[in-house]
Amino acid sequence: MTDHDLVIRNGLVIDPASQFAAPFSIGVKDGRIATLTSQPIEGRDEIDADGLVVAPGFVDVHTHVDGNVPAGYELIKMGVTSAIAGNCGNFMWFEDADLMRQRLHEQKDYDVRNFNRLDKDWSDLLDQVDQDGYPVHLGLLVGSATLRLKAGADDPNGPASDQQIAEMCRLAARQIEAGAFGVSFGVMYTPGMTRDELLALFRVAARYQGIAAVHPRHGGPGLPGIVPGALVGHQEVIDVAREAGAKLQLSHIAHQIAFQSRPYDDLTQRGIRQVDAARADGVDVMADCMPLAQNVLEVGLPLTAMLYELLPLVEEQAGRSIDNLIFVKEGPHQGKGLTPELYRQLKEEAPMTALVLRAMREDLVIRTLLADWCFVGSDIGDKFYPAQARVIGNYVREQGAFTLMQALQKCTSVPAARFGLKRKGRIAVGCDADFTIFDQRTISGHLPFGAPKSETAGIEHVVVGGVPVMRCGQMLDALPGRALRHKPW
Ligand SMILES: [Zn+2]
Numbered sequence: 001m002t003d004h005d006l007v008i009r010n011g012l013v014i015d016p017a018s019q020f021a022a023p024f025s026i027g028v029k030d031g032r033i034a035t036l037t038s039q040p041i042e043g044r045d046e047i048d049a050d051g052l053v054v055a056p057g058f059v060d061v062h063t064h065v066d067g068n069v070p071a072g073y074e075l076i077k078m079g080v081t082s083a084i085a086g087n088c089g090n091f092m093w094f095e096d097a098d099l100m101r102q103r104l105h106e107q108k109d110y111d112v113r114n115f116n117r118l119d120k121d122w123s124d125l126l127d128q129v130d131q132d133g134y135p136v137h138l139g140l141l142v143g144s145a146t147l148r149l150k151a152g153a154d155d156p157n158g159p160a161s162d163q164q165i166a167e168m169c170r171l172a173a174r175q176i177e178a179g180a181f182g183v184s185f186g187v188m189y190t191p192g193m194t195r196d197e198l199l200a201l202f203r204v205a206a207r208y209q210g211i212a213a214v215h216p217r218h219g220g221p222g223l224p225g226i227v228p229g230a231l232v233g234h235q236e237v238i239d240v241a242r243e244a245g246a247k248l249q250l251s252h253i254a255h256q257i258a259f260q261s262r263p264y265d266d267l268t269q270r271g272i273r274q275v276d277a278a279r280a281d282g283v284d285v286m287a288d289c290m291p292l293a294q295n296v297l298e299v300g301l302p303l304t305a306m307l308y309e310l311l312p313l314v315e316e317q318a319g320r321s322i323d324n325l326i327f328v329k330e331g332p333h334q335g336k337g338l339t340p341e342l343y344r345q346l347k348e349e350a351p352m353t354a355l356v357l358r359a360m361r362e363d364l365v366i367r368t369l370l371a372d373w374c375f376v377g378s379d380i381g382d383k384f385y386p387a388q389a390r391v392i393g394n395y396v397r398e399q400g401a402f403t404l405m406q407a408l409q410k411c412t413s414v415p416a417a418r419f420g421l422k423r424k425g426r427i428a429v430g431c432d433a434d435f436t437i438f439d440q441r442t443i444s445g446h447l448p449f450g451a452p453k454s455e456t457a458g459i460e461h462v463v464v465g466g467v468p469v470m471r472c473g474q475m476l477d478a479l480p481g482r483a484l485r486h487k488p489w
Pocket of ligand 1: 087088186215251252
């Protein structure tokens with residue numbers, strides 16, 4: 001009987017949510033899992049997964065791919081089959097990654113006004129994804145910086161008026177009704193956001209059981225320095241989430257707390273305890289985490305300016321001079337430490353130059369990701385980071401810090417459940433036929449210094465909605481991904 005569109009045979013099938021792991025074959029029909037069996041089955045198309053793990057396709061809720069197709073194929077290389085875009089308050093809808101990067105490079109100042117695309121409505125974008133297809137399934141958050149611009153609050157450092165906040169809330173509600181998963185915030189990029197503005201938008205997200213995803217304030221008025229500033233920024237939105245009854249998602253949390261610095265050598269512990277305490281107090285807060293101990297930032301970022309403004313404090317906290325802490329990642333000065341002189345020069349000449357901040361510690365990243373409220377998110381967009389493959393290759397196989405089951409939960413079922421994607425992140429009859437099929441002996445992810453892109457190995461086949469997009473490590477010319485829409489009720 002060959003009534004399956006696709007059969008994946010002989011793989012070690014793992015369903016992380018139920019902790020099921022056994023050599024099984026999977027039969028796919030009409031984009032869903034129709035059969036799970038230890039008996040031989042046949043299909044019109046077949047993938048031999050002998051010796052490989054068949055996992056649910058990875059679900060990545062922290063991306064900036066925002067609809068550009070090359071970045072969508074980067075997600076496939078990483079084993080991701082469902083992604084949420086529009087994070088950190090910004091919404092950059094460029095179909096072409098090179099065009100996006102070029103536009104960003106043309107800008108002298110790193111300003112939210114240069115990042116946000118306002119010319120399309122989110123419901124049109126979701127319809128466009130359905131019509132044109134995309135490498136992975138794609139859902140959207142409403143960027144609060146974009147909302148600010150639409151409402152006429154175009155100074156990122158200034159507060160929005162009551163009228164503008166009301167307009168932002170109206171627009172946010174409309175986009176969530178059209179299928180957006182909630183509102184994203186980059187409070188660091190729009191430091192003029194007040195508590196009232198945050199609270200009003202969190203309340204809109206809460207009304208639709210949506211997510212409030214936050215890249216917090218790192219510093220700013222009244223915040224004591226760089227590193228403890230992250231804890232203050234986290235507490236600010238934890239308190240707002242408590243008051244609004246909203247689902248808070250702290251974005252790339254390790255990149256706020258996985259540092260060792262003087263005199264806060266227990267910063268990671270404090271950051272973890274802060275979230276534990278909020279949850280014990282009834283706040284619905286979780287976090288995503290990039291599995292990487294590097295900060296990649298640009299010369300023109302406000303955060304970079306702050307690091308140089310507070311130079312004595314930063315050097316004292318890090319116990320190192322700044323040119324031993326921040327390095328140029330690309331261009332003619334690649335590899336050099338960023339002295340204050342070189343910083344001033346690049347700020348003038350090439351503000352989009354990527355830098356690497358070497359202050360994080362990988363053991364502290366792992367400790368953060370081990371928290372049961374923390375899961376994997378890649379942050380990929382115009383830059384590419386290794387994510388899920390790095391957790392399985394480096395943290396599971398090489399370091400033994402996680403079990404494979406634990407790591408897969410943090411790449412599949414946990415993020416899917418957080419965003420209410422009921423048929424994603426699972427291998428069970430009736431679930432969507434999204435699979436990542438990898439060799440657990442070779443899977444790995446790296447971000448080599450000076451390389452523009454991360455490198456992923458060991459992922460053999462990726463199936464999206466029952467259609468192979470990567471086969472035997474080769475990318476196929478397929479766009480089976482469709483729009484993901486938030487369904488609150
Ligand atoms: Zn961010």
